[in-house]
Amino acid sequence: MTAAKDFTWPEEFIPPFADLIISIVRDWADKEVMPLRRRIDEDWEDGRLYLPPLKKLLGEYGMQRFLFPEDLGGMGMGGSNYLSLLAFMVFEEIARADSGMDPPLGMVFVPLLFIAAEPHVNRRLLEEFAPMFCATKEATYAALGMTEPQGGADIENVGLIGGSTITTTAVREGDEWVINGHKLWPANSGGLARLIAVVCTTDPGSSDPSDIAVIYVPGDAPGVTQGNVYEKGGMASCRNGDIWFENVRVPLWYRAHGPGEDARCFAEALALMNMGSIAYATGAMMNIHERLLEFTGSRMYRGRPLKENDAVAGVLADFTANIEALRILGYHSARMCDRPDLYGPRWSPQLVAKTRAHRYFAADRCSEAIGRVMNLMEACGVDRDWDVEKHWRDSSILHFMFGGKQLCQVEVARWFYGCETI
Numbered sequence: 001m002t003a004a005k006d007f008t009w010p011e012e013f014i015p016p017f018a019d020l021i022i023s024i025v026r027d028w029a030d031k032e033v034m035p036l037r038r039r040i041d042e043d044w045e046d047g048r049l050y051l052p053p054l055k056k057l058l059g060e061y062g063m064q065r066f067l068f069p070e071d072l073g074g075m076g077m078g079g080s081n082y083l084s085l086l087a088f089m090v091f092e093e094i095a096r097a098d099s100g101m102d103p104p105l106g107m108v109f110v111p112l113l114f115i116a117a118e119p120h121v122n123r124r125l126l127e128e129f130a131p132m133f134c135a136t137k138e139a140t141y142a143a144l145g146m147t148e149p150q151g152g153a154d155i156e157n158v159g160l161i162g163g164s165t166i167t168t169t170a171v172r173e174g175d176e177w178v179i180n181g182h183k184l185w186p187a188n189s190g191g192l193a194r195l196i197a198v199v200c201t202t203d204p205g206s207s208d209p210s211d212i213a214v215i216y217v218p219g220d221a222p223g224v225t226q227g228n229v230y231e232k233g234g235m236a237s238c239r240n241g242d243i244w245f246e247n248v249r250v251p252l253w254y255r256a257h258g259p260g261e262d263a264r265c266f267a268e269a270l271a272l273m274n275m276g277s278i279a280y281a282t283g284a285m286m287n288i289h290e291r292l293l294e295f296t297g298s299r300m301y302r303g304r305p306l307k308e309n310d311a312v313a314g315v316l317a318d319f320t321a322n323i324e325a326l327r328i329l330g331y332h333s334a335r336m337c338d339r340p341d342l343y344g345p346r347w348s349p350q351l352v353a354k355t356r357a358h359r360y361f362a363a364d365r366c367s368e369a370i371g372r373v374m375n376l377m378e379a380c381g382v383d384r385d386w387d388v389e390k391h392w393r394d395s396s397i398l399h400f401m402f403g404g405k406q407l408c409q410v411e412v413a414r415w416f417y418g419c420e421t422i
């Protein structure tokens, strides 16, 4: 087995307690996920296999408390300068076993980031939701309701079109918001979500970002319907589905912040999701590296282990070079998200564009690199016993979660080339 630190590692940035967190998550992955991961694809609907390890990680080990302040029972990471870096490390270790388990954790973090990450902390809402996440050993799932039937990328394209395509509405009535709309794809939907951060508009059709609202809705509030789980080609341990909101009423103060600030928090969440998804790729690739060590060390060609052949060694080196480069990229991306004093606010168009570039570059390299490994392994590449085909299917999803590649490209071009109409 290759340890996380065998690959390039930003030693000078890592907080002292990171080693402990990594070893806990690695141990969890090895014991709780690795032995069952080949059967997870068939478990997509029931979750009998993948929900217990997630419960352990979120509830028993307390990952769902990560962002809450310590005085509310949390781990206090919302104000940490290592927030993104630690999240990256944890996502990477999870993805080494099953990147489909990253969004379930990621989508507990992201909806809470809006109110827990410095500088925009909403203490009243944190106090309201802390018992749900911090006073239990059961898993508590949150969800981010962003994508809609007319398309997800447009909703994330805040820089160009504001919230003009959002059709989920929040109407103020007295001291309540009344929410109506339909969201697709939220991770942790399909009945799991206990708290949903809903991206909606207070003025349909408006392209003014001030009209974008992020409002919290309990998953079991009257008028909320969580549909069936989608059957996907990969990431089976991530439950996605429809969520409908029909005259759902929540208190006015369930809005994350207010006009302008909600849109900034949403942009910030996009930057962090871009950064985090790089870890989904590098974690999977680190595990493929382990499997390749075994495969090319045990399979023989002309009487020698496969890895002792020049052409094969070249493929192995290329694969590892990709891991090295993507890890450096991912860790630096995380560092940029953690240091707004040096790199600008996380919600800035500049940081969103840069993390979009990092993300689609990583997804492309990951796909290409795993494709070459599949080719090297021939029939064993698609044999479930070698796990590579699972990583291949799971990681192909990285291209289109959180806005597709084209959205990434236009946002990069917009920032770096001043494009005004795309």
Ligand SMILES: Cc1cc2nc3c(=O)[nH]c(=O)nc-3n(C[C@H](O)[C@H](O)[C@H](O)COP(=O)(O)OP(=O)(O)OC[C@H]3O[C@@H](n4cnc5c(N)ncnc54)[C@H](O)[C@@H]3O)c2cc1C
Residues within 6 Å of the ligand: 103, 107, 143, 144, 145, 146, 147, 148, 150, 151, 152, 153, 154, 156, 157, 183, 184, 185, 186, 187, 235, 238, 240, 397, 400, 401, 402, 403, 404, 405, 406, 407, 410, 422
């Ligand atoms: C595993 C998984 C987890 C997910 N989790 C969540 C979640 O937690 N919450 C949530 O809300 N959603 C989630 N999604 C949905 C995801 O964010 C959307 O699929 C994504 O934003 C793309 O939206 P879409 O599928 O509607 O495609 P569309 O936006 O309809 O895009 C269709 C095509 O048009 C292209 N396109 C779009 N805009 C442009 C443009 N401006 N210029 C050029 N081409 C463009 C796209 O790249 C794509 O090729 C998840 C999806 C997956 C697969």
